[in-house]
Amino acid sequence: MTATAPMRVAAIQTVTGITLDDNLARADALIAEAARGGAELVLLPEYFCMMGRHETDKVAIREQDGDGPVQSFLADAARRHRVWLVGGTLPMWCNDDARVYNTSLAFDPHGRRVARYDKIHLFGFTKGTESYDESRTILAGKTPVAFDAPCGRVAMSVCYDLRFPELYRGLAGKNDVSLILMPAAFTYTTGQAHWEILLRARAIENQCYVLAAAQGGKHENGRRTWGHSMLVDPWGELMGVLPEGEGIVSGTVDPTRLAEVRQNLPALRHRVL
Template sequence: MTLDETPRAVPFQVAAVQTVTGTSVDANLARADALIAEAARGGAELVLLPEYFCIMGRTETDKVAIREADGDGPIQRFLADAARRHRVWLVGGTLPLQCGDDGRVYNTSLTFDPRGQRVARYDKIHLFGFTRGTESYDESRTILAGTAPVSFDAPCGRVAMSVCYDLRFPELYRGLAAGGGTSLILMPAAFTYTTGQAHWEILLRARAIENQCYVLAAAQGGKHENGRRTWGHSMLVDPWGEVLAVLPEGEGVVSGTIDPARLAEVRQNLPALRHRVL
């Protein structure tokens, strides 16, 4: 496949789920299932959940306590079952997987096809750190960074996986696009209110413009039980950088279409991907 080609001649429907995740895993999974069902009823063929859709704990170590072994556990079974029941490609935001370090976990995004078969695993590579006044975050205390970029093939073409803080590192997406281009970038996130207000939309639009692809972002969006406030603004951005749909705050679903004709038009009119030198 060349940079100007697309693997499917008809549009592909996608949806991003936005949540305000709490401290109860069971309640969070039930709410996620209801929103996946809503997206599927609306015609979505691929559904993206946000980062930490399964838990936003009262402490950073709460996610370590619910970690699962790779390939088995209630959260992974939920994702496989939901994909199969709703007949969608389901990308499970992130969940904590064991990493051989009792004090830390991988922050992992898993993709399941409509049969409920797992087709991709991505461990978040870039770990968030931020300090301003009384606001402070250091993911490296409880998360072990992944090492490998991941993409997978879906009916809409090549899909690049990423998580939250990865959005600030354009070289990740350039590497994933090498060879055949990317049709869709996935961005499950839990951006803070502070950083989201300043940078979220502009970064999403930049990644879409420079890679001439769609970007689907599923965010946490509101005031959580643990006192944290997340920015929300889940959205779908097209290859020209246009925001096609957005949900500012609160739970809900953002949906839209991956249009192969639009991908081809943008890449033909402005063949920047083929003009790359470095």
């Protein structure tokens, strides 16, 4: 699908807590604020619905595909606010009682689900007393996903996927992607080191916009996330950044800008491998 008109997009940054209802209420308020500001596509961060005290807490609220309070919330919010809404991630049922899929769902302005992406790459990191292993509670997805929106082809991804450029290159090469979505909960340590560099690299090498919605602050469960939600243009320029705390970053995906960058430097057409 080729973009025919500019589209206003927004990334929502949260500092998600441990209570599902409170988190959904805050998300709804921020979606409403983004919509009032003219956003037509809104992206929520990874784990927007809950960041529990324990990694296993997500298993307790996992939902069956097509049924559950978080999915109902997303569909209803998209319809009420008349936006394309991508729900960062929520825990979805898998055939393993101890794990979930970490799933990103996209809804159109009528509240119809248009895409589901299960996070493929699972984060693992150890440095001193800081240690993470998502594979203990998450089952990896297998299939890259993109969907069509008024701004063009939109590629879905989640957090640790950002470190694997082959995912995006495959999507961009096949589908002429206009926008990459990156909901995340980057740790403070890894975010400070690599977050902006990686986002700008993905935009530059795929000559498309990148919209990144992050968790950003000190959470009830004691975890600290990096934040710095941002929108990056196809030349790698930052169009807006929110360093920390709750809020919104917005901007426009402009097909004229996309065409200009790709015409001036036709790197995607120059691929030989």
